[in-house]
Amino acid sequence: MARGEKNRDAQLPPWWGILAIVLGAVCLFGAVSLLLAEGDASWHDQRTISRGIILGVALIALGVFSLVSRKSEKTPAAPQTDGRPPAPASVSPKTSPAPATRPSANLEGMLLHSEDVVATLRDLVLHGQDQPGMTDVRALLARTGLMEWDDAPNVRANRLRRNGRWWLSTPGTELDEGALERLIAVEAALNVGEDVSGGTGELDRRVRGALKIADLRPRDGEKNPLVGYLLEGAQQGGEWAYRMVLADAVENLPAPLRVEFDFQANVRAGVAVVDVCIPSPVCLSFAASSAEKCVGLARSYALWLLLALANLALRPSEGVSRAVVNGRVRDWNDVLLSLDLTPDSLRRLMDAARSMDGSLPQDPALRMSPRSDGWLEAVEPFLSADNELVCPQRRFREVELDATASPQPLVRACGARRICDLGIMEKAGRAAAWNAAASELGETTQEAVAKFMELRGSSADLSVVEACDRVCRALVDGTVDISNKRELASLFVDGGQLAVAARAAGAALDEEPTPERLEAMVAQLEGVLSPITETGLYLDDEDTVYRYFNSVAERVAYNLTIDDVGREVRLVPDEYYSAHSILVRALTVLGRHEEALSHADELMRIAPVTPDAALCKVRCLEEQSRIFEAADLLKQAIGYSSTVRDMAICFYRLAYMEWKLGRSDLAVACYQRSIELHPDIAQNARSEMNDLIEANVGLRPFPADEVIPALEKGGLLAGRLDDMRTRTRDALVACTDAEVFGIARQLASAMIELNRDDALIDVRRSLMRP
Numbered sequence: 001m002a003r004g005e006k007n008r009d010a011q012l013p014p015w016w017g018i019l020a021i022v023l024g025a026v027c028l029f030g031a032v033s034l035l036l037a038e039g040d041a042s043w044h045d046q047r048t049i050s051r052g053i054i055l056g057v058a059l060i061a062l063g064v065f066s067l068v069s070r071k072s073e074k075t076p077a078a079p080q081t082d083g084r085p086p087a088p089a090s091v092s093p094k095t096s097p098a099p100a101t102r103p104s105a106n107l108e109g110m111l112l113h114s115e116d117v118v119a120t121l122r123d124l125v126l127h128g129q130d131q132p133g134m135t136d137v138r139a140l141l142a143r144t145g146l147m148e149w150d151d152a153p154n155v156r157a158n159r160l161r162r163n164g165r166w167w168l169s170t171p172g173t174e175l176d177e178g179a180l181e182r183l184i185a186v187e188a189a190l191n192v193g194e195d196v197s198g199g200t201g202e203l204d205r206r207v208r209g210a211l212k213i214a215d216l217r218p219r220d221g222e223k224n225p226l227v228g229y230l231l232e233g234a235q236q237g238g239e240w241a242y243r244m245v246l247a248d249a250v251e252n253l254p255a256p257l258r259v260e261f262d263f264q265a266n267v268r269a270g271v272a273v274v275d276v277c278i279p280s281p282v283c284l285s286f287a288a289s290s291a292e293k294c295v296g297l298a299r300s301y302a303l304w305l306l307l308a309l310a311n312l313a314l315r316p317s318e319g320v321s322r323a324v325v326n327g328r329v330r331d332w333n334d335v336l337l338s339l340d341l342t343p344d345s346l347r348r349l350m351d352a353a354r355s356m357d358g359s360l361p362q363d364p365a366l367r368m369s370p371r372s373d374g375w376l377e378a379v380e381p382f383l384s385a386d387n388e389l390v391c392p393q394r395r396f397r398e399v400e401l402d403a404t405a406s407p408q409p410l411v412r413a414c415g416a417r418r419i420c421d422l423g424i425m426e427k428a429g430r431a432a433a434w435n436a437a438a439s440e441l442g443e444t445t446q447e448a449v450a451k452f453m454e455l456r457g458s459s460a461d462l463s464v465v466e467a468c469d470r471v472c473r474a475l476v477d478g479t480v481d482i483s484n485k486r487e488l489a490s491l492f493v494d495g496g497q498l499a500v501a502a503r504a505a506g507a508a509l510d511e512e513p514t515p516e517r518l519e520a521m522v523a524q525l526e527g528v529l530s531p532i533t534e535t536g537l538y539l540d541d542e543d544t545v546y547r548y549f550n551s552v553a554e555r556v557a558y559n560l561t562i563d564d565v566g567r568e569v570r571l572v573p574d575e576y577y578s579a580h581s582i583l584v585r586a587l588t589v590l591g592r593h594e595e596a597l598s599h600a601d602e603l604m605r606i607a608p609v610t611p612d613a614a615l616c617k618v619r620c621l622e623e624q625s626r627i628f629e630a631a632d633l634l635k636q637a638i639g640y641s642s643t644v645r646d647m648a649i650c651f652y653r654l655a656y657m658e659w660k661l662g663r664s665d666l667a668v669a670c671y672q673r674s675i676e677l678h679p680d681i682a683q684n685a686r687s688e689m690n691d692l693i694e695a696n697v698g699l700r701p702f703p704a705d706e707v708i709p710a711l712e713k714g715g716l717l718a719g720r721l722d723d724m725r726t727r728t729r730d731a732l733v734a735c736t737d738a739e740v741f742g743i744a745r746q747l748a749s750a751m752i753e754l755n756r757d758d759a760l761i762d763v764r765r766s767l768m769r770p
Contacts, residue, residue, distance in 0.1 A: 024059025105131050111157035111190075117168060118152040121186065136203060137193025140286040144185040155183065157190075162758065163219050163254040166190045177330055181282040184258060188279075189286035191256040207287050210256055211297060214307040214353045218252035226755050230729060235409070237319045240736040240763075242267050247762035249312045255305065257283060263313070263766050264385040266392065271322045272313045273385045278302045278327040278336055281375060295374040296358045302327050302337050302376070303353055303360055310341045311350075324383040324390075338367040340382035386770035395741040396769050400428035400571070406738070413734035415559025422556070422735070422743045424549040426571040429461040430493045438485065445475050448482050463573075467492045499575035501528040505582050515590065522586050529579050538572050538606065546570050548577045548607045552746040553642040556731045558609045561640070572606055584616045588623050596620045611637040611646040618653060631657040638717050642727075644753045647719045648678035652685050654716070664696055669710040672701060673718065678753065725754050741767045 105128065114120040124131075125138050125147060153170045160167050168187040175183060195210040196203065227248045234241040242265055250261060257279045265272040281291070281298040288294045306325045313323035323346075327337035341349070345365040352361035360368060369377040385391060400423030406416045416422045425431070437455055441448040449472050456468035471492050474480040480487050505525045513521065532538065538546040545567050549555045558569075580599045587596035600617035607613040614637040621630040634654040641647035655670035671689035675682040693699050702710050708718040728751050735744035748764035 018063065020059045020063030024056045024061075024063060027053075027056035027059060105134075107134065107137070107190075108159065111166070112159070114157065115154075117155040117157045118146065118149065118186070121146055133197050134193075136196050136199075136206075137190065139203060140189035140193050140207070141186065143286045143289070144189055145182065145285065146186055149182060151179075153179065153183075155186075162224070162251045165254055165256070165258075167258065178282075180330075181280055184279065184283045185285045188257045188283060192286065195256060204288055204293075208297065211284075211287065211301050212304055212354075213255055213301075214304040214311075214350055216253060216255060216308045218249045218312070219254045224248065224757075224759075226757050227759065230733075230751075230760070233730065234733050235737045237267060238737040239265065239267050239739060240733045242272075242315065242318055242320060243736070243763045243766050244759065245315075245318075246272070246313060247759040247766070250309065251759045251762065253308065253312070255308070257301070257305075259305070259309075261309065261762075262385065262770075263762075264391045264770060265320065265766070266390045267319045269389055270319050271324070271383070271390050272320050273383055273387070273390050274309050274313050274323065274325045275328055275332070275385055276305060276309055276325065277330055277332070278305070278376075280330070292374065299360060299370075299374065299376065300356065300358060303356075303366075306337060306339050307346070307350060307353055310339055310346055314341060314343055314346060316343060324381065326381045326384070329378075334378035335381040336368065336376035336378060338379060338381040340365050340367075384770075391770055392739075395739045397742070398425070398428040398432050399423045399740060399743055400425055401432060407734075409734045410738045410740075413730040414556045416556075419740065421559060421569070422552065422740065423571065424552060424555050426573045427463070427493055430464055430467050433459060433461070433464045433467070434489055434492045438489070441482065441485075441488075443482070445482050449475055463496075466496065470495055494575075496573070496575065498528050498532070498573070498579060501525050502575045502579045502582060505586070506578065509582060509586055518586055518590060522583065522590070525579055525583060525586075529576075529583075532576065533602075538576060540567070542567070544568050544570050546572045546606055548572050548574075548610065550607070550610045550612055551643060551750070552743050553728060553731075553750045554609050556727065556747075557640065557642040560727065562608065577603065577607065581612075581616055584620060588620055593620060593624050596623075609640050609642065611641050611650055615649065615653060618657075622657075627657055627660045631661065635717060638719050641719065642724065643750050644721070644724065645678045645680060647721075647724075648674045648681040648685075651677065651719070652681050655685070655688070658714075659692065663714065664692060664699055665710070666714040666716065667692060668699060669702055669707050669714070670716070672704075672707045673711060676704075676707070677719070721754070725751075728754065736767065741769075 105124075107124070110120055110124070111117060121141055124134065125141050128134050128138055153173045153175065155168050155170055158167045158169065159165075166187055168183050168190075170183070192207055192210050196206040199206045227244065230244055231241060234244070243263075246263065246265075250259060253259060260277040261274060263272060263274045279298060279301065281295045284294045284298045284301065285291075287297045306327050310323045310325045313325065314320060321342060323339075323341050325339045325341070326335045328335055339349070345363070349361065349363055349365060352363065360366065360370075367379045367382060369379050371377050383390060399419050402419040404419055406414075406419055406421070410416055410419075414422060433455060437451055441451050452468040452472050452475075456465050459465055459468075471480075471488060474491055475482065480491060482488070501524060505521050508517065508521050540546060545564050547558065547569050548571065549558065580603050583599045584596045584603070587593070587599065597617070597620045600613075600620050603610075603613040603616050614633050618630045618633055621627075621633070631654060634650050634657060638647055638650045638654070641650060651670045651674035655667045655674065658664075658670055659667040668689055671685045671692075674685040675689075689701070693701070711718050728747055732744055732747040732751055735741075735747060745764055745767040748760065748767060752760055752764065
């Protein structure tokens with residue numbers, strides 16, 4: 001149909017369709033009536049009746065069609081208000097009409113899929129006006145200065161599993177304080193935007209309501225199975241249970257602004273100290289339309305946050321009836337707000353906080369000092385985390401020097417009859433002696449020498465006597481100055497002849513020296529080591545065994561699995577182990593394999609549960625093409641590995657041995673096992689696995705759930721991770737409850753490698769010296 005005909009048809013009067021239907025109905029009714037009345041009609045009459053019926057039906061159809069066509073015409077666009085002429089009613093054949101509405105965007109999907117969150121949020125602010133449910137969050141984001149952040153870093157968004165809140169990060173980029181606070185403001189705008197979405201009333205009022213978190217409780221939901229596992233067997237009312245429950249509760253707290261905190265506790269004394277970073281007014285720039293209002297809200301939010309944490313920290317039923325909560329600035333130096341609470345004072349301050357109108361309440365349990373601009377001055381906290389009451393220094397003693405009997409839970413979990421049976425540092429005695437003497441050395445060489453001679457005469461530790469002698473010689477000779485405390489400490493603690501020679505040899509070996517230089521280095525190191533080996537200084541006898549441990553986890557594994565028939569375990573110096581390890585490497589490079597192997601055997605003797613010693617011997621065997629022996633040794637090391645990192649390294653090396661044995665499929669499985677065990681090993685393992693697969697047609701990685709069955713089918717151990725996890729947990733819990741925090745902290749690190757968890761990381765920090 002021509003365009004002119006289409007236009008003329010569109011201009012028929014609106015009553016035309018109704019008239020056609022009425023006329024059609026009349027014709028149809030008359031024809032049917034005539035047919036019924038005529039009875040036996042002639043063919044002329046029948047033809048007339050038929051024509052009437054056809055005409056009636058046609059008129060009705062035409063009328064209906066006209067009405068439907070008119071109803072389906074598009075409603076003209078609303079008139080524009082910017083002064084431009086309205087768009088033409090018809091649409092050019094070359095132009096597609098815009099849809100009446102956009103599909104709704106999903107903010108969570110946008111953030112999780114974004115590679116530049118700041119750019120994504122700017123796009124939302126600029127073009128998301130027609131997106132349902134996003135009006136409030138767009139307004140809050142705009143207040144943060146997001147659109148003016150010209151040098152914004154690349155930001156990624158994460159939805160935290162525990163509390164369901166957004167957490168923005170900048171992988172690989174460290175932000176200065178100003179940029180970090182802007183990032184926190186954007187992050188908080190997203191969280192508060194979700195809280196107030198769908199509400200009614202003024203936005204600022206709803207935002208203030210979302211920030212009133214004094215009564216906030218940890219997020220309900222599925223219980224974390226790891227937390228339950230870590231609490232199994234813990235002493236009720238003990239240090240471990242209190243710390244784990246508190247850390248879990250804080251991590252589950254759905255506060256709208258991120259909670260950055262540390263804590264210390266002394267359950268026996270019934271007191272805990274929580275330090276938390278207070279968000280500055282800049283972090284709350286989203287919350288109000290003026291800077292003055294943001295300051296007031298930041299001040300109120302600080303009190304609400306501290307009360308929420310105090311509510312979690314106070315647990316009289318578990319022995320903690322006093323909680324001090326300190327609100328600190330971002331660099332953790334100054335305290336701006338401090339609360340000292342018991343259950344009664346907490347209830348009193350909670351009531352005051354619920355009804356406060358912007359000014360913080362006056363209360364003897366609250367310490368603060370407002371500035372002229374409304375923000376807060378630094379104040380003296382009621383109690384600091386490093387106070388002896390809450391964090392006794394005995395918790396961080398050198399266990400190697402503590403020969404007291406262990407409590408029974410520690411004996412069962414760690415095999416340690418005495419506290420010193422947990423030690424791994426031979427130099428602990430020298431370190432303790434230096435720490436005790438360092439502050440009393442005086443200002444002159446004469447004063448320092450006199451102090452070291454006094455220490456020499458009072459010490460029963462032969463290594464301390466030797467340390468005093470060498471430091472006095474150095475001071476008198478002038479090779480070290482009394483003012484250089486760092487060099488003096490190194491000389492005293494690690495300055496023995498073997499330690500110096502081992503460090504020098506290790507540094508030379510790392511530089512890939514010439515064979516001649518390497519021969520000279522070996523001769524020098526062997527010259528220092530030979531008097532020790534020839535006299536059998538560290539050989540086992542009827543009363544004593546000499547051992548080296550690379551980690552606390554190894555020491556615990558040794559105590560629980562090796563029977564020394566009642567002999568005392570004494571620690572060999574780190575430099576003795578290092579010297580043998582360096583000689584294994586150097587002699588292997590020089591092709592002196594039998595000599596290298598003898599040093600490797602000495603490592604295996606003094607470190608029978610240390611995979612690193614086995615790896616040294618594997619290197620010797622590999623160079624001699626003794627691949628079967630090397631593979632068997634790695635399998636054994638996998639079996640006694642006490643950390644997941646050591647196990648991953650052993651699988652990584654075993655992959656190469658299996659390839660050398662012609663079992664490429666098992667090599668791939670070993671690489672995959674190494675990759676899934678530890679991220680530090682994953683990159684090299686993945687690269688070598690990909691090279692292997694590329695070079696072998698038909699070789700492919702195993703599906704994730706088939707890696708362990710493939711290893712077991714090939715006669716290899718998959719690694720007893722469940723046993724490792726249980727042994728590490730039991731030792732960690734027992735050491736924490738026994739307040740042996742130096743050991744507990746290292747076991748916590750091993751546990752985190754097995755199961756990374758935010759609450760567990762919080763507990764590890766609480767085991768460190770403040």
